[in-house]
Amino acid sequence: MADVKKMATREGYGRGLVALGAEHEDIVALDADLAGSTKTGMFAKAYPDRHFNCGIAEADMMCVAAGFAANGFVPFASSFAMFAAGRAFEQIRNSIGYPHLNVKIGASHGGLSVGEDGATHQCIEDLAIMRAIPNMTVLCPCDGNEMKQAVKALLAYDGPAYLRLGRLAVETVTDQVEGYEFQIGKGVLLRDGQDVTVVAVGMMVQMALTAADILAEEGISVRVIDMHTIKPLDVEAVTAAVNDIGKIITVEDHNILNGLGSAVCEVAAEMGKGIVKRVGIQDQFGQSAPYERLLAINGVTVEHIVELAQELARK
Numbered sequence: 001m002a003d004v005k006k007m008a009t010r011e012g013y014g015r016g017l018v019a020l021g022a023e024h025e026d027i028v029a030l031d032a033d034l035a036g037s038t039k040t041g042m043f044a045k046a047y048p049d050r051h052f053n054c055g056i057a058e059a060d061m062m063c064v065a066a067g068f069a070a071n072g073f074v075p076f077a078s079s080f081a082m083f084a085a086g087r088a089f090e091q092i093r094n095s096i097g098y099p100h101l102n103v104k105i106g107a108s109h110g111g112l113s114v115g116e117d118g119a120t121h122q123c124i125e126d127l128a129i130m131r132a133i134p135n136m137t138v139l140c141p142c143d144g145n146e147m148k149q150a151v152k153a154l155l156a157y158d159g160p161a162y163l164r165l166g167r168l169a170v171e172t173v174t175d176q177v178e179g180y181e182f183q184i185g186k187g188v189l190l191r192d193g194q195d196v197t198v199v200a201v202g203m204m205v206q207m208a209l210t211a212a213d214i215l216a217e218e219g220i221s222v223r224v225i226d227m228h229t230i231k232p233l234d235v236e237a238v239t240a241a242v243n244d245i246g247k248i249i250t251v252e253d254h255n256i257l258n259g260l261g262s263a264v265c266e267v268a269a270e271m272g273k274g275i276v277k278r279v280g281i282q283d284q285f286g287q288s289a290p291y292e293r294l295l296a297i298n299g300v301t302v303e304h305i306v307e308l309a310q311e312l313a314r315k
Contacts, residue, residue: 005171005172006169006170006171006172007143007144007145007169007170007172008144008165008166008167008168008169008170009141009142009143009144009146009147009165009166009170009202009203010037010038010039010108010109010147010165010166010167011039011144011169012141012143012144012145012146012147012148012151013038013039013040013078013106013108013147013148013151013163013165014038014039014040014041014042014043015039015042015144015148016147016148016149016150016151016152017029017040017042017043017076017151018042018043018046019148019152020151020152020155021043021046021047021050022046024074024155025050026072026073026074027050027073027074027075027076027155028050028051028052028068028073028074028075028076029043029044029047029050029051029052029075029076029078030051030052030053030054030061030064030065030068030075030076030077030078031044031051031052031053031054031061031077031078031079032053032054032055032056032057032058032061032078032079032083033053033054033055033056034078034079034080034108035051035053035078037080037108037109038078038079038080038106038108038165039108039165040076040078040106052064058079058083058084058087058088058091059087059088059090059091061077061079061088062077062084062088062091062092062095062096062103062105063091063095064077065077065096065103065105066091066095066096066099066101066103068103069096069101069102069103070099070101074102074104074155075102075103075104076104076105076106076151077103077104077105077106078105078106078107078108078165079106079107079108080107080108080109080114080121080123081107081108081109081110081111081123081126081164081165082109082120082121082122082123082126084105084106084107084126084162085107085123085125085126085129085130085162086123086125086126086129089129092105092130092133092160092162093133096160097133097134097135097136097160100135100159100160101160102158102159102160103160103161104151104154104155104160104161104163105130105160105161105162105163106163106165107123107126107162107163107164107165108164108165108166108167109121109123109165109166109167110123110126110127110140110164110165110166110202110253110254111123111124111166111202111203111253111254111281112124112253112281112286112291112294112295112298113166113167113168113203113253113291114167115288115289115290115291115294116288116289116290117288118286118287118288119285119286119287119288122285122286122294124253124254124255124281124285124286125254125255125258126162126164126254127140127164127230127252127254127258127259127260128254128255128257128258128259128262130162130231131230131231131258131259131263132258133160135159135160136160136161136162136231137154137157137159137160137161137162137184137185137229137231137232138161138162138164138229138230138231139154139161139162139163139164139184139228139229139230140163140164140201140202140228140230141163141182141202141228142170142173142174142200142201142202142203142204142205142206142226142228143170143171143172143173143174143175143205143206144170144172145172145174145175145180146174146182146188146226146228147165149181149182150163150182150184150228151163152182153182153183153184154184157184164202166202166203168203168291170203170206171206173190173205173206173209173226174188174190174226177190182228184229184232185229185232185233185234186229186234186237187199187225187226187227187228187229187234187237188225188226188228189223189224189225189237190205190209190224190225190226191209191212191222191223191224192223193212193221193222193223193224193245194221194223194244194245195220195221195222195245195247195309195312195313196215196220196221196222196223196245196247196248196249196309196312196313197222197223197224197225197241197244197245197247197248197249198211198212198222198223198224198225198248198249198250198251198305198309199225199227199237199238199241199248199249199250199251199260199264200224200225200226200227200250200251200252200260201226201227201228201230201251201252201254201259201260202228202252202253203253204251204252204253204279204300205224205226207251207300207301207302207305208224208251208305209224210302211302211305211306211309212224214302214306215306215309215310218310220309220310220313222309223241223244223245225237225241227260227264230259230260230263231263233263233264233267235267238264238267238268239267239271241274242267242268242271242273242274246273246274246275247274247275247312247313247315248264248268248274248275248276248277249276249277249278249279249305249308249309249312250264250276250277250278250279250280251279251280251300251305252279252280252281253280253281253295253300254280254281255280255281255283256278256279256280256281256282256283257283259280260280261276261278261279261280262278264276265278275312275315277308277312279299279300279304279305279308280298280300281298281300282298282299284298
């Protein structure tokens with residue numbers, strides 16, 4: 001995928017907001033003094049009267065967003081995942097989730113991607129935290145194209161939602177899917193296969209596709225699913241993978257507890273069959289180190305996915 005164009009999903013978020021802002025005057029963007037990082041600065045430049053910098057006060061920002069939603073606006077409130085899901089959890093739960101207000105939370109720099117910033121800024125729990133809030137929709141698109149479509153889909157969706165944005169530029173892969181259309185709660189079949197299924201989320205989708213290419217050369221056929229929606233999970237796609245193949249690997253830049261891996265395991269457990277191997281952060285805090293090294297420490301690598309698939313294929 002070396003020749004494929006790259007874009008960070010946070011870039012797709014900013015572009016998506018700007019494109020929709022022209023047609024929908026009810027969209028407002030809120031930021032916690034991080035417009036440059038979350039890319040809502042694009043929206044601020046295009047529509048300065050509809051962008052509000054709430055300062056380094058994420059809890060207040062979520063309450064302001066709730067107020068906008070209660071008055072008919074569609075607020076997109078943005079910050080780093082650590083501060084959105086972590087610092088402002090109570091406000092999201094009680095002021096947005098509980099009254100089921102139409103607030104969209106754009107949470108950037110999730111997972112270990114902030115690298116050298118260290119464990120205090122590496123949010124590996126956000127999908128689990130947001131997934132536990134009743135009626136909260138949780139999304140994590142894999143590339144810029146998918147992110148732009150996700151923003152559009154969230155505008156049409158009436159209810160609270162958490163949208164994880166990636167820091168790093170990644171290969172665009174979804175625009176290569178014929179007839180691709182983003183649907184909340186519906187995973188995308190990027191490649192079909194018969195021996196092993198790899199279910200990935202966010203920036204790990206590209207890693208899963210690379211592993212599938214390597215495995216194909218060995219004669220191992222891999223089904224790759226881009227599970228951009230953690231909640232509601234595409235139960236139908238997981239059920240089909242269990243019934244058709246029975247051997248699943250989940251890949252996420254998140255704690256293996258209560259994220260994508262756990263969600264897939266819940267489906268398999270209720271079905272009473274299938275094998276699920278979880279690739280992700282091994283229930284440990286990160287460190288101050290380059291992103292690739294942090295992933296390798298946790299076994300989140302193409303090589304590890306290949307090894308697990310080989311093991312499962314032999315069974």
